[in-house]
Amino acid sequence: MKRTSILLSAIVAAWAGLSGVAQNENGSGGDMPAYYDHQLFTINFKELPAGGEDANLQHNQSINFIFMSDAGLEGGTKPFISVLYAIQGDGFNPLWVEVQISFTDGHTPRQLFSDDEIGDAVASGEITVTVTDEVYRCSVVGTPSR
DSSP states (O other): OHHHHHHHHHHHHHHTTOOOOOOOOOGGGGEEEEEETTEEEEEEEEEOOTTSHHHHHHTOSOOEEEEEOTTOBTTTTBOOOEEESOOTTTTOOSEEEEEEEEEOTTOOOOOOOSHHHHHHHHHHTSEEEEEEEEEEEEEEEEOOOO
């Protein structure tokens, strides 16, 4: 848990002052899978329009993080499924800042399933994290149909 606190402190510090986002799909077109503590959920994910993120963030004291890896897995042939920092009932706020995960040299990209695993991977040097200037409205809408 201490590693997660250190990770989040570093993310918050790096994130301060970043802005500027682009448009994303509306409605269920923004549904995607995401892990929270090893459980797979469906989230509805929409990037906030440019210019509105600062006002939204000023009115919300708690910002969540969504961990993503655009590089993907297996040489980019499989997607990395995003990892959530919180869900409803666990410090959840619908505003999220994207944090990109990069695997360091000598470490094969793999799926991570929780913020604790991400904290451990940062602490061991397996990954680095970079806070982006992308802010999203994100809702957990259920578990994916199998």
